[in-house]
Amino acid sequence: MEDLSSLTHLLMVDFTQMKAFGEDPLILTEGQGIRVRDDRGKWYVDGISGVFVNALGHGNQRVIQAATQQLNTLAFHAPLFSTNAPALQLAKLLTGIAPRGYSTLKFFSGGAEANEAAIKMARQFAAQNGNGKKFKVLSHYRGYHGGTGHALAASGSPSWRSVYEPFAPGFIHVHPPFTYGARFGLEGEALSAAAAALLEETIVLEGPDTIAAFITEPIMLSAGVRVPPPGYLERVQAICDRHDILLIFDEIITGFGRTGHLFASNLYGVTPDLLSFGKGVSGGYAPLSGVLIQERVARTFWGEIDDNVQFRAGHTYAGNPVACAVGVAAVSELLERNVVNNARRMGERLQSGLRVLAERRQCIVDVRGEGLLIALEFAQDKATREPFPESLKFGNRVHKAARHRGLLIREGPNFVALAPPLVVTEADVDEITELMDQAIGDALTDSAAADPAHLGAHRRGS
Ligand SMILES: Cc1ncc(COP(=O)(O)O)c(C=O)c1O
Structure with missing residues (x-):
């Protein structure tokens, strides 16, 4: 098959710096349930429903x-x-x-x-x-x-x-x-x-x-x-x-x-x-x-x-x-199929799983949202809520780490948003929570290397 990544200069992706995109493109070719696959065969859990869209996942007959x-x-x-x-x-x-x-x-x-x-x-x-x-x-x-x-x-x-x-x-x-x-x-x-x-x-x-x-x-x-x-x-x-x-x-x-x-x-x-x-x-x-x-x-x-x-x-x-x-x-x-109730129940499970992470990880200062629309906010100091320096782009680092781990999410400067399909199961939610934990750990390690002055306290990955 043609190498699709050689074609990315032919179009523009929304809200995206295209030179950076061209260097590390995400080209999706298939979806099944709550998962999507890229052109290299890697599967991801779609933790953001495309962009808050794929409520029923892929392949709904x-x-x-x-x-x-x-x-x-x-x-x-x-x-x-x-x-x-x-x-x-x-x-x-x-x-x-x-x-x-x-x-x-x-x-x-x-x-x-x-x-x-x-x-x-x-x-x-x-x-x-x-x-x-x-x-x-x-x-x-x-x-x-x-x-x-x-x-x-x-x-x-x-x-x-x-x-x-x-x-x-x-x-x-x-x-x-x-x-x-x-x-x-x-x-x-x-x-x-x-x-x-x-x-x-x-x-x-x-x-x-x-x-x-x-x-x-x-x-x-x-x-x-x-x-x-x-x-x-x-x-x-x-x-x-x-x-x-x-x-x-x-x-x-x-x-x-x-x-x-x-x-x-x-x-x-x-x-x-x-x-x-x-x-x-x-x-x-x-x-x-x-x-x-x-x-x-x-x-x-x-x-x-x-x-x-x-x-x-x-x-x-x-x-x-x-x-x-x-x-x-x-x-x-x-x-x-009572999907709205499922969204409420799974939203509660996801939020409580993320709150457990927040207790453990100093960098998570807020878990908020309703149903399956949830944000995690990050800061360098839990007590003062002093944000990470903007130049660190911590939200972007978590986003990239999550993608690497096989989870798609949405990034903000100091937060990430999660909004998986409304049909997720308990096992899906637990997998998303685990992947988020790993991604935050990766982002902290990566940030500590990039900015030891601000990230010293987080070196141990907390
Ligand atoms: C709250 C809100 N309103 C409107 C829009 C625009 O929708 P569209 O991109 O379908 O034009 C968006 C897009 O994400 C949105 O988040």
């Missing part, structure tokens, strides 16, 4: 058959003047299982498309209700909502944004609660109240009559799997209601069982006006995403025929029949 059957029946049609049977079936299924009040949805293919549309819907909702001045969009610093115009403008980290600035006006960022937690020693309800008060102050200073929407991930993934402090999201919802601002939850990651609940909205008891979903809805067997719309919002998009009220945007592959047939099968698998 029900989903594969649904896709095959739909490909043989109707592979594509124009999404601008027609729809299809699987799209309608999936819309019925999803509005039936979503938290209360979602009467309608619109399908897309990727997460950014869904968030882009949710932002547009919020602006159009305001305009159609006579509030045309409401156009600003609030979001959290360090949140991530996708790589397209509005979705990226609402995202809040300079590393994604700076080379593409300036963005369209009206995207305002507020600090997420965890910033205050670390800086001012706040936690629990006090942290939640302080962060909510600052959000409301921002709204008042910006002018509530200029703000259309607040968009947030219920659990901020890219920021390091930041779980909201108790009551924060309820407070956010009350503030948005008070100022007539639509609340958008970006559940691209947290939707479809990832947190051990069908949606994070169920977990936190907060029902946003618009809920965007993606990734897990298809289990990775087709590109599929969408926005669930509360009835009072959806109503304004119907209007009278003569007024020609409509949502003025679409995408060629939105609501694609093959993707929707996959969605029906994948979501039915989640529901009928």
Whole structure:
């Protein structure tokens, strides 16, 4: 077979320095269950479900058959003047299982498309209700909502944004609660109240009559799997209601069982006006995403025929029949095989295994998350939580060591994220915990050699 690694200069991989990638490429050629194999024949446990996508693992026959059957029946049609049977079936299924009040949805293919549309819907909702001045969009610093115009403008980290600035006006960022937690020693309800008060102050200073929407991930993934402090999201919802601002939850990651609940909205008891979903809805067997719309919002998009009220945007592959047939099968698998409960139970087992590691290893200062969405945070000093120097790239070292050991995870500067398929077994979870332990040990040894001044205390691999 052709040496595939000689071809990597022909394409660009997401968020990746391609010269470095070319020197040590990861080229995947096969998947079975929760494992994937690279072009050299090495197998890995997929500890991150692709990227929070492969909820059912690889080779799910029900989903594969649904896709095959739909490909043989109707592979594509124009999404601008027609729809299809699987799209309608999936819309019925999803509005039936979503938290209360979602009467309608619109399908897309990727997460950014869904968030882009949710932002547009919020602006159009305001305009159609006579509030045309409401156009600003609030979001959290360090949140991530996708790589397209509005979705990226609402995202809040300079590393994604700076080379593409300036963005369209009206995207305002507020600090997420965890910033205050670390800086001012706040936690629990006090942290939640302080962060909510600052959000409301921002709204008042910006002018509530200029703000259309607040968009947030219920659990901020890219920021390091930041779980909201108790009551924060309820407070956010009350503030948005008070100022007539639509609340958008970006559940691209947290939707479809990832947190051990069908949606994070169920977990936190907060029902946003618009809920965007993606990734897990298809289990990775087709590109599929969408926005669930509360009835009072959806109503304004119907209007009278003569007024020609409509949502003025679409995408060629939105609501694609093959993707929707996959969605029906994948979501039915989640529901009928009790996969969400499994995610909750296995998440508890994984977190408690990792907490045992944290007791033993000085460098693990936090284990956090919900269900099978978990982060391990690292620091050089457990007591002071002083981080490792950025130049050490400790998260990256753990990531590399894990890959070497046969475990794929996601890295941040001083944390790593784990999110294995929701169908993992107890034995899988224990294997992942063991591989993480080995990878952290390797990263510490490697770091101590690279930076003896900071890593002296960790020389013994603790
Ligand atoms: C929370 C969140 N929202 C949106 C997106 C964008 O989704 P996509 O890459 O499918 O456009 C991502 C991607 O990882 C994400 O993590």
